[in-house]
Amino acid sequence: MDVSGMNSADENAGRSAAVKATARQLLVKLGAGGLTPDAVAQAGGLAVTDVEAVFPHRDDLLTALVIDAYNESGAAMEQADQAARDGGASAGARLLAVTRALRQWSFDNTAEFTLIYGSPIPDYHAPQDTVPPASRTPAVLAGIVRSALEAGELTAPRRAVAGPPLLLPEAVELFGGVPEAPFSDIIERGIVLWSSLIGLLVFQVFSRTHDSVRDESAFFDFAIAVAAEGIGLVVPLGETTD
Incomplete structure (x- = not known):
């Protein structure tokens, strides 16, 4: 994702949307039980820290x-x-x-x-x-x-x-x-x-x-x-x- 020129709020919103999009794909494949930060990060090509920056815990x-x-x-x-x-x-x-x-x-x-x-x-x-x-x-x-x-x-x-x-x-x-x-x-x-x-x-x-x-x-x-x-x-x- 190109975040150049984006402010912090825009960047967080973009990251949140990307994480949720990946999570929805995993939801189809693995069900809710498979939605861990590690799994979402791996599936989306993200760092775990990027996932946790917007959703610190699985429940979030x-x-x-x-x-x-x-x-x-x-x-x-x-x-x-x-x-x-x-x-x-x-x-x-x-x-x-x-x-x-x-x-x-x-x-x-x-x-x-x-x-x-x-x-x-x-x-x-x-x-x-x-x-x-x-x-x-x-x-x-x-x-x-x-x-x-x-x-x-x-x-x-x-x-x-x-x-x-x-x-x-x-x-x-x-x-x-x-x-x-x-x-x-x-x-x-x-x-x-x-x-x-x-x-x-x-x-x-x-x-x-x-x-x-x-x-x-x-x-x-x-x-x-x-x-x-x-x-x-x-x-x-x-x-x-x-």
């Missing part, structure tokens, strides 16, 4: 990759939602668009998907810095559900969730408050939708449905429509898939 590099993965996947959903909104789509069509976008990102970036949604990495604990990027995915879903509620596009559930409140304040804040009955449990139902989406992607990315269904893309749409029924939202099926 992992955290940077986790943040990038959450931001990139969240951005894919946000862009799909904006396009759907610009086209005047219903909330159900928006939901289908954003979940398809996350599915496409997941298949295009299976190593990064595995990093954030696969098995836990031994001895790694994600710091608080990863929370805002990770929140982009549920925030998109929450925004669609909130829009559907305000537009009268939701069907009231046949029965509400019984028992004490199940939510943390952060979840209520992300949604914008707890709605009145009969939608007072819509945030809990939205979390079920979110977890169903991630579980479905895990099944598809890791080839758990390929020997059970004829068309995995169509099955994905069907599953999203079924999951959306739990929040009283109709998802239009029959649209073309990639």
Whole structure:
């Protein structure tokens, strides 16, 4: 890398980008467990000191990759939602668009998907810095559900969730408050939708449905429509898939 004329900040940014690019390649080949400073330096033709100058420890590099993965996947959903909104789509069509976008990102970036949604990495604990990027995915879903509620596009559930409140304040804040009955449990139902989406992607990315269904893309749409029924939202099926 030619760093002539670059100031210290630019040089660090360039070195950080180079290290992360190499780390992503290793992530595909070796998985998260293989991302040591020595391995990244060797694969990228760098000195270990160059790697450690921007990511002093393995966990620092992992955290940077986790943040990038959450931001990139969240951005894919946000862009799909904006396009759907610009086209005047219903909330159900928006939901289908954003979940398809996350599915496409997941298949295009299976190593990064595995990093954030696969098995836990031994001895790694994600710091608080990863929370805002990770929140982009549920925030998109929450925004669609909130829009559907305000537009009268939701069907009231046949029965509400019984028992004490199940939510943390952060979840209520992300949604914008707890709605009145009969939608007072819509945030809990939205979390079920979110977890169903991630579980479905895990099944598809890791080839758990390929020997059970004829068309995995169509099955994905069907599953999203079924999951959306739990929040009283109709998802239009029959649209073309990639």
